[in-house]
Amino acid sequence: MSEFTHPGAGARVRWVGFQTIVRREYGRIVRIWGQTIVPPAITATLYFVIFGSLIGRRVGEMDGVSYLQFIAPGLIMMAVITNSFGNVVSSFFGAKFGKHLEELLVSPLPNWLIVLGYVAGGLMRGLLVGLLVTVVALLFTHLPIRHPGVIVVSVILTSMVFSLGGLLNAIFARNFDHISWFPTFVLTPLTYLGGVFYSMSLLPAWAEGLSHVNPILYMVNAFRYGFLGISDVSVTSALLVTVVAAVFMYALVVGLLNRGTGIRD
Amino acid sequence: MKALSIQGLTKTYRNGVQALRGIDLDVEEGDFFALLGPNGAGKTTTIGILSSLVTKSAGRVEVFAHDLDRDLELAKSCIGLVPQEINFNMFEKVFTIVVNQAGFYGLPLDIARAQAERYLRQLQLWEKRDAIARSLSGGMKRRLMIARALVHEPRLLILDEPTAGVDIEIRRSMWDFLREINQRGTTIILTSHYLEEVENLCRNVAIIDRGRIIEHDRVSRIIRKLNQETFVLNFRDEVPALPELPGMVARLIDAHTAEVEVSKEQSLNSIFAALSASGIEVVSMRNKVNRLEELFIRLVEAGGREGMPK
Numbered sequence: 018m019s020e021f022t023h024p025g026a027g028a029r030v031r032w033v034g035f036q037t038i039v040r041r042e043y044g045r046i047v048r049i050w051g052q053t054i055v056p057p058a059i060t061a062t063l064y065f066v067i068f069g070s071l072i073g074r075r076v077g078e079m080d081g082v083s084y085l086q087f088i089a090p091g092l093i094m095m096a097v098i099t100n101s102f103g104n105v106v107s108s109f110f111g112a113k114f115g116k117h118l119e120e121l122l123v124s125p126l127p128n129w130l131i132v133l134g135y136v137a138g139g140l141m142r143g144l145l146v147g148l149l150v151t152v153v154a155l156l157f158t159h160l161p162i163r164h165p166g167v168i169v170v171s172v173i174l175t176s177m178v179f180s181l182g183g184l185l186n187a188i189f190a191r192n193f194d195h196i197s198w199f200p201t202f203v204l205t206p207l208t209y210l211g212g213v214f215y216s217m218s219l220l221p222a223w224a225e226g227l228s229h230v231n232p233i234l235y236m237v238n239a240f241r242y243g244f245l246g247i248s249d250v251s252v253t254s255a256l257l258v259t260v261v262a263a264v265f266m267y268a269l270v271v272g273l274l275n276r277g278t279g280i281r282d
Numbered sequence: 283m284k285a286l287s288i289q290g291l292t293k294t295y296r297n298g299v300q301a302l303r304g305i306d307l308d309v310e311e312g313d314f315f316a317l318l319g320p321n322g323a324g325k326t327t328t329i330g331i332l333s334s335l336v337t338k339s340a341g342r343v344e345v346f347a348h349d350l351d352r353d354l355e356l357a358k359s360c361i362g363l364v365p366q367e368i369n370f371n372m373f374e375k376v377f378t379i380v381v382n383q384a385g386f387y388g389l390p391l392d393i394a395r396a397q398a399e400r401y402l403r404q405l406q407l408w409e410k411r412d413a414i415a416r417s418l419s420g421g422m423k424r425r426l427m428i429a430r431a432l433v434h435e436p437r438l439l440i441l442d443e444p445t446a447g448v449d450i451e452i453r454r455s456m457w458d459f460l461r462e463i464n465q466r467g468t469t470i471i472l473t474s475h476y477l478e479e480v481e482n483l484c485r486n487v488a489i490i491d492r493g494r495i496i497e498h499d500r501v502s503r504i505i506r507k508l509n510q511e512t513f514v515l516n517f518r519d520e521v522p523a524l525p526e527l528p529g530m531v532a533r534l535i536d537a538h539t540a541e542v543e544v545s546k547e548q549s550l551n552s553i554f555a556a557l558s559a560s561g562i563e564v565v566s567m568r569n570k571v572n573r574l575e576e577l578f579i580r581l582v583e584a585g586g587r588e589g590m591p592k
Contacts, residue, residue, distance in 0.1 A: 027355065030388025037385025044378070116369035120430075121365050123333045124386035128560040282295060282336045 034126040034136050042138025046145070052147065053104065053142055057096045061150040064092050065157045068214065080216045080247045089154040090241040091213030094175060096150040098208060098233065099200070101143030101176040105135050105183030106196050113187065118280065128274040132184065132267065140173065140182025147172060160244050167252060168243030173194060174259040175236040179204075181266035188270070188279035207233045217249035232262055283346065285311045285438050285469035286332070291341030293327050293493075301327040303493035305341070309486070311437075314464045315471045316480040316501065319490035325473045329442050333363040346437055359387060362436030364427045366443045366473075368397060372416035376407060379415060380430050387434035394433070401429040404459065413462060428456070432463070436440040439463065441472040446547070457482055477577065481505060489581055496581055504577070512546045512570040515553075518563040523559040527553055541570060 046053045065085070073084035080087060112118035121131050154160060162168065186199045211233030217225045228234050235255035242248040248255070274280060283366055286309040293302040302324045309315045309412040319325050330336030333341060334354065343350040348357035370379045384394035402408045405425040410418060418426060424444060431439060441460075445453040460483060464470050474480055480487060480501055487504055489497040497504060520537040530553070542553055557564060 026388060030355075030359070033388045033390055034386050037382055040385070041378075041382050048373075115371060119335060119365065119369045120383055121386060122335055123358065123361070124383075125359040125388070127355065135298060178423040213462070216400055277337050281334075282330065 030125060031127070031130050034124065035130055035137075038121070038126075038131065038134025039137045039141070042104075042108060042135070043141055046138070046142050051219075053100070054146065057100055058149045058153060061092055061096055061153045064088075065153060067162035069157055080218070082245055083158065083245065085158040086160065086245060087216070087241075088159055088214055089158055091152045091211075091237045091246045093147050093154060094172070094214050094237050094240045095208050095265065097143040097147040097172055097176050098179045098236075099204065100146040101139040102179040102183040102186075102200065104142040105139040105180045106187045106190070107183075108138060108201075109135055109184055109187035110190050110193075110196050113190075113280065114193075122280060128269045132181070132271050132274065135182040135184055136177055136267075139177045139183060143180070144172065147176075161246075162244060163246040166243075167239060167256070170256060171206065171236060171239040171243060174256070174263050175240070178232075178259060178262045181263070181270050184270050185266065185273075188273055190279075191240045193271055206227060207231050212237050212248045212249060232258055235259060283311045285309045285313065285346060286345070286471070287342075287344040287347075288328075289342045291328070291331065291343065292339045293324075293331065293336065294339045301493055302331075302339075302341075305493070305495055306491070307468065307488055307495060307498065309471060310471055311346070312464075312467060313469055313486055314461075314484045315469070316484040316487040317473045317490060318478055318480065318487060319473075322492075323490045324493045325490055329363070329365075329440055329471075329473065332440060333361060333365075334358060345396060345420065359434070360437045361512050362431035362434065362439045364431045364439070364441040364444050366423075366446065368423050368427070370415055370426065370430065371424075372414070374415055375410040375411070376402065376415055376418070376426055379426065380433050383430045384433040389434055397433045397435070398429070401432050405429045408453075421448045424448055425452075425456070427467050428459075436468065438469045441470065443473055443475065445474070445476065453479070477505075489577075491581070507577070507581075510543060512541055513550075513553075514568050514570050515540050515542060515557075515564050516566045518565045521562055525556050525562070527556050 069085035069088060073088070076084040109118070112121075123183070151160070182199075182204075186196060190196045211231050212228070217228060217234075229250070235250055235258040238248040238250045239252050239255035239259065242252045242255075243272065248270065286307070288305055288307040291302050291305040291307075294300045295315075305324070305328065316326050317328065331338045331350075332345070334350070338350075345357040348358045349484050350357050366468045372521070374382075380398035380402060381391070381394045382395050385391070389397060399408065399411075402411055405428060407422060407425055407429060410422060415423070415426065424447075428441070428444065431441075439460075444460075445456055448456065457479065458509065460470060460472075464483075470483075472479075472484070482502050487497070487499065489504070514535075515578055517538050517540070521534065521540070522537070524532050524534055524540055527542060529548060532540055534540050544550065544553070554564065
């Protein structure tokens with residue numbers, strides 16, 4: 018089909034190619050819904066029942082809101098982070114392991130677009146699960162929306178950062194063990210220590226200071242600010258940190274793929 | 283116009299293995315071209331570089347005048363690749379695999395679906411369009427990879443051992459299909475271990491060994507160079523020593539088996555005559571290696587093991 022080799026067709030080829038990657042990722046999320054959608058909803062429900070409803074009653078208020086309200090944005094963001102990361106790392110590594118990543122590598126689509134396609138897949142699952150966990154949260158507590166713009170911007174940027182993180186992990190992974198190390202030893206500790214379950218004001222000064230090197234702290238707090246209007250950190254710096262992280266990660270991942278790291282001999 | 287032009291192509295892997303040592307190769311548009319060589323000769327590395335799955339160390343590659351370094355996207359859109367190993371998602375449906383590949387080459391969904399149907403029908407896979415890929419037989423999987431490679435109608439189709447492990451009936455129907463595709467104007471490059479396949483399909487051939495092209499000519503001329511075959515003979519009774527076989531090199535492998543090298547000018551009858559005269563009865567005879575292996579051996583020996591000229 019010679020018209021597709023015409024130089025002017027480049028933008029159209031890329032747009033159709035991007036749509037195709039997104040459609041394939043969506044198909045994958047839906048096809049294995051028992052692995053992608055259901056478990057996060059069950060986990061979130063358990064968190065709300067145990068930490069929010071049972072233990073939360075004894076905790077009382079935190080930063081002027083009920084404990085259940087305090088942890089709800091953090092739990093939503095935690096689901097967004099783990100699912101954005103998990104979607105891209107398993108999809109990209111699965112394609113690499115099964116060799117069907119070659120379908121994309123031989124195609125005329127540039128690496129920057131392939132990365133955007135996978136990030137879009139991570140965003141889809143992250144936001145879908147985030148929405149589901151929000152619905153679960155609303156069954157347990159009332160969630161006001163103080164700054165909707167901050168909610169939307171922070172959740173999209175955070176999902177992008179961790180989708181790119183998943184891609185970075187998949188690029189370097191050589192076996193299935195490698196794609197579980199980063200979530201287990203880095204992502205989960207950073208998430209739990211990122212202010213999902215507690216306010217920074219509860220920590221001793223040294224621990225509070227240390228927490229400020231954890232990027233998840235900024236993301237969770239910006240998101241919480243959008244709902245409740247409270248934050249342990251400046252919302253402007255929180256959003257700035259997230260934007261810088263997203264741009265840095267995107268440049269890093271595209272640079273690695275252009276060098277052929279992890280995908281070409 | 284040249285479909286493919288390769289100049290000074292080299293590849294050294296990180297482990298130090300020099301897979302390609304300076305390849306120069308031209309393939310004309312419309313050609314049906316064979317790239318032959320023993321395992322590890324550099325065929326798959328060459329194909330990997332053409333299809334951007336392997337990064338070259340040095341050299342220049344142009345696909346329909348699109349330089350791989352400067353016009354990568356345009357060069358890639360001219361190529362359809364059928365790799366040696368199965369590389370589609372085993373858990374996807376046959377139709378989805380082909381439609382998605384069309385999308386990666388920029389075909390809008392409606393055209394992609396029509397093209398996928400066209401090629402799945404041509405390769406007798408339309409009935410299997412809703413099957414999960416892993417449920418297909420080996421031959422069907424090979425045909426699916428051909429349909430996928432053709433869905434964007436590439437000007438250059440590259441097939442890396444497309445009929446390996448496929449039974450003779452399917453192989454022959456695949457040959458007919460490839461011949462038809464070539465007649466419609468698609469340039470085809472294939473690697474193969476089957477000399478019969480190359481003789482049947484290809485007009486030109488390059489033989490690659492240890493990262494160098496050692497022969498590049500018309501298939502008919504190369505085949506003519508194959509003038510010697512080695513036969514293995516089995517005897518009914520024990521043979522302590524072979525009689526003199528005029529003009530032939532013969533050696534006894536064990537008491538019941540011998541190898542005889544025969545050139546095209548010589549008659550097999552003279553072997554049997556000499557053996558019969560000595561009271562030796564032959565119960566079976568076979569080629570020691572297939573003709574392609576024989577050809578490789580002759581060419582490599584003729585070129586010498588080092589510094590083999592093109």
